[in-house]
Amino acid sequence: MKVFVLDPHMIYRRGLTSCLGDAEGIDAVAEAGSVGDAWVHPDLPESTVVVLDHGLPGGLEFIRQVREATGAQVLVCSSRSEEGEVVAAVAAGSMGYVCKDTLTPESLVAAVRAAASGAGVMEPGMLGTLLRGISRASEEVLEPRGLSLxxxxxxxxxxxxxxxxxxxxxxxxxxxxxxxxxxxxxxxxxxxxxxxxxxxxxxxxxxxxxxx
CATH class of the missing domain: 1.10.10.10 (Winged helix-like DNA-binding domain superfamily/Winged helix DNA-binding domain)
Structure with a gap:
C-alpha cells in the first residue's frame, strides 16, 4: 500500500509521514503541502490512500477530483469537527474523517488501512454529527418534496x-x-x-x- 499525505503544516505533515512510514504493510509514503504540489507529485497517481486536511485551499475539490483521477481512497484528518465540515467532506467523497486532537499513531494506521479496504472510518462523536447533518438535509430539503435519501x-x-x-x-x-x-x-x-x-x-x- 502507498500513502500520500497532504497537509499545509510541515511539522504535522512530517509527523504523519513518519508514523505511516514505520507501519507494517505500508510500502511508501509521499507528501505535499499544497493541492498544487500534490497534483504534480509523481507519487500521487500510484497512491492507495490520500490523507489530507480538507481545510487547506482547494481541499474539498481535491477530494472529488483525486478519486476520479487516481482511484485513491481519501481519509480526512482535521482539527475541525463541525457538522458542516464533516458532511461536506463525506459528500465530496472522503471514506473517513478523523480528528487530529485525538489521533494516535495506532489509530492513524488503523484508519488508513480501513480506508484502503473500502471501509468507512468515523469516530463515534463525528458519526453522530454526520448523521444529524444528513438527517437535517433530508428533513429540510428532500422530505417536503416527497423525496428521500x-x-x-x-x-x-x-x-x-x-x-x-x-x-x-x-x-x-x-x-x-x-x-x-x-x-x-x-x-x-x-x-x-x-x-x-x-x-x-x-x-x-x-x-x-x-x-x-
Whole structure:
C-alpha cells in the first residue's frame, strides 16, 4: 500500500509521514503541502490512500477530483469537527474523517488501512454529527418534496441511526418502544438489504452512501 499525505503544516505533515512510514504493510509514503504540489507529485497517481486536511485551499475539490483521477481512497484528518465540515467532506467523497486532537499513531494506521479496504472510518462523536447533518438535509430539503435519501424505510433508518450512535439493542428497543426481537429482526433485514455481513458493516455502508 502507498500513502500520500497532504497537509499545509510541515511539522504535522512530517509527523504523519513518519508514523505511516514505520507501519507494517505500508510500502511508501509521499507528501505535499499544497493541492498544487500534490497534483504534480509523481507519487500521487500510484497512491492507495490520500490523507489530507480538507481545510487547506482547494481541499474539498481535491477530494472529488483525486478519486476520479487516481482511484485513491481519501481519509480526512482535521482539527475541525463541525457538522458542516464533516458532511461536506463525506459528500465530496472522503471514506473517513478523523480528528487530529485525538489521533494516535495506532489509530492513524488503523484508519488508513480501513480506508484502503473500502471501509468507512468515523469516530463515534463525528458519526453522530454526520448523521444529524444528513438527517437535517433530508428533513429540510428532500422530505417536503416527497423525496428521500435512502431506500431504507423509516423504522430501519431509526434503528440504524441509534445503532450507529453506539446504543446497544436493549436501549434501541426501549427508545423506540419495540421488543428486542423486533430490533434484531430489523437489523437483520438491513444487513441483508445492504448486502453486508454485520451491523457494523451496515452502519459503515449506510453512512458512506448517505442512506441514514
Amino acid at each position: 435512502t431506500r431504507l424505510n423509516p423504522r430501519e433508518q431509526q434503528v440504524l441511526r441509534l445503532v450507529a450512535e453506539g446504543h446497544p439493542i436493549r436501549e434501541v428497543a426501549e427508545q423506540l418502544r419495540y421488543s428486542e426481537r423486533t430490533i434484531k429482526n430489523v437489523i437483520h433485514d438491513v444487513v441483508t438489504k445492504l448486502n453486508v455481513r454485520t451491523r457494523s458493516q451496515a452502519v459503515a455502508r449506510a453512512v458512506r452512501e448517505g442512506l441514514i
